[in-house]
Amino acid sequence: MTARAAAALETRAALLDAGLEIAEQHGLSGMSVNRVVAVAGVAKGTFYVHFPDRDAFLSALHQRFHEQSGQAVAAALGRHAPGRIRLQAAMTAYFEVCLSHRGVKALVLEARNTPGVAAEVADRNAAFAALAEPDLRAMGWPEAGTAVRLVVAMCAELAMAELAAGERDERGRQVLWQLLTRLDLNA
Template identity: 45%
Template sequence: MPRPAEPGRTALLTAGALVAEDRGLRGLSVNAVVEAAGMAKGTFYHHFPDRRSYVIALHRRYHDALAELITAQITDIPPGAERIRVGVTAYLDACLQTRGTKAFLAQSRTDSDLLDEVYARNREFAGVIEADLTVLGWPDPSAVAHLLVAMVAEIALTELYGEGSRGDLRAAVMDLIDRGGPGTR
């Protein structure tokens, strides 16, 4: 009879977030994770078939937590500029406070195991924003949502590497949002 996935799986993912924060994705070895979790290497392979599936699970866990936090903030706000503003602020603030953000935002873009995951998450977040951009009058809300996600990710990275919130960049992206689509000027 197989053992239940929890709490071992959760302990390994929590340890991986700490290792990723300290050493980045390149330093996220199976040995480092089991050492941080205080578990045997065999336990890792009981929960994950290989490092690749582990890194994907870790990436998904990180972004699921971000999505949950953002959704909680925007749920009662009707589509439009205010909902984008609240969602973007929630995302950027969470990126500054969440373990492993540098690894999962910057390094995941160059990790071939995670490229599909990165693109899927970006499409997911852009899909949420499309309704807001439609309300704002953008003629191609899908394309603008894609660009908005890229801009916000760049702000998050700038804030992370600059070690603090960048009010000027946050204000600039909000100003673009507030201007609405080309047909609304």
């Protein structure tokens, strides 16, 4: 990689980091190109070298979060055979990634309602649900595709509660694990 390419990647990362900082403090509604470049310490034109518009920037923020959480979830999935234990490990990995990244609450809540980004967010979320479908099948659910959407919704709700509190909700996790145990038709 050339020095110029490395510098471009560094600048892009600085813009995305600035976006997460702004999302944490002001939500997506408070995110403007002017604010992003001010926080990143670059010229406004630099933003447009990396992103054609605000929606492309929001999509890149969500994509980066999706990649980071996807790596953590994939690592958790790889340690277990399909089933409840694997599903719980994947959910735990997702919760931990959410708590460790600034601005994720705004991305998880608001990005899916941003018209220019919503379809991409929905596709990425569907990919996560597809990862959990074998677990529901292994738990005895013949309609695993439908059941997984509901399980993912429970996971998302708990993630949002933890993000709002800024810490793990140990009781909420315990109840979720109890629900998963009861959903395991093969237990």
